[in-house]
Amino acid sequence: AQSVTQPDIHITVSEGASLELRCNYSYGATPYLFWYVQSPGQGLQLLLKYFSGDTLVQGIKGFEAEFKRSQSSFNLRKPSVHWSDAAEYFCASLMDSSYKLIFGSGTRLLVRP
Amino acid sequence: DVKVTQSSRYLVKRTGEKVFLECVQDMDHENMFWYRQDPGLGLRLIYFSYDVKMKEKGDIPEGYSVSREKKERFSLILESASTNQTSMYLCASSPQAGVGYNEQFFGPGTRLTVL
Numbered sequence: 001a002q003s004v005t006q007p008d009i010h011i012t013v014s015e016g017a018s019l020e021l022r023c024n025y026s027y028g029a030t031p032y033l034f035w036y037v038q039s040p041g042q043g044l045q046l047l048l049k050y051f052s053g054d055t056l057v058q059g060i061k062g063f064e065a066e067f068k069r070s071q072s073s074f075n076l077r078k079p080s081v082h083w084s085d086a087a088e089y090f091c092a093s094l095m096d097s098s099y100k101l102i103f104g105s106g107t108r109l110l111v112r113p
Numbered sequence: 114d115v116k117v118t119q120s121s122r123y124l125v126k127r128t129g130e131k132v133f134l135e136c137v138q139d140m141d142h143e144n145m146f147w148y149r150q151d152p153g154l155g156l157r158l159i160y161f162s163y164d165v166k167m168k169e170k171g172d173i174p175e176g177y178s179v180s181r182e183k184k185e186r187f188s189l190i191l192e193s194a195s196t197n198q199t200s201m202y203l204c205a206s207s208p209q210a211g212v213g214y215n216e217q218f219f220g221p222g223t224r225l226t227v228l
Binding site: 009032034036041042043044045046049090094099100101103104105106 | 117144146153154155156157158161163171203205207215216217218219220221222
């Protein structure tokens with residue numbers, strides 16, 4: 001069955017430091033891949049998505065993600081974290097022609113001043 | 114701007130009550146979804162609907178039902194609320210599979226507490 005794994009439950013970084021959040025998927029073909037962010041008390045907001053083409057995807061708020069087929073990964077990165085980036089981040093995948101998003105369990109990002 | 118709205122941000126109900134959670138989208142999307150979100154478990158799909166009056170069970174449908182009488186509105190019903198249904202409930206919508214991107218747009222969520 002298709003699954004998405006986010007191995008880090010919590011990550012703490014200092015403001016201004018770089019960030020990488022890990023995501024691995026299990027699916028034979030290339031799925032559609034997404035990163036969502038959820039600020040405290042809010043719904044989910046799409047940061048970026050990958051369907052095909054360039055494996056480095058740019059998103060909103062200065063985030064980017066790189067699709068690596070050989071590693072079945074779609075890691076999210078940001079070169080310099082801001083305190084407002086503290087939130088929970090979800091990776092998700094969607095099989096072609098499917099309605100159903102499969103979510104990882106989320107990574108909570110804490111930002112030290 | 115795309116918009117998914119949910120009828121309540123916070124809701125407190127008693128065990129055994131019938132609970133309705135309402136979701137409305139203004140994007141003319143075919144697909145609508147109900148998820149529940151619990152710490153450490155991410156989002157789990159309860160039900161989804163790909164057309165008016167059509168529905169399919171998700172991963173955790175037990176104790177829930179849904180209704181979609183109009184394209185823009187998707188209701189989640191807890192027939193007899195129980196304390197283990199205390200959770201955050203998120204509604205989402207997306208365009209029809211195969212037509213453009215299938216990203217889902219989420220509402221702000223309803224935090225339901227069952228006492």
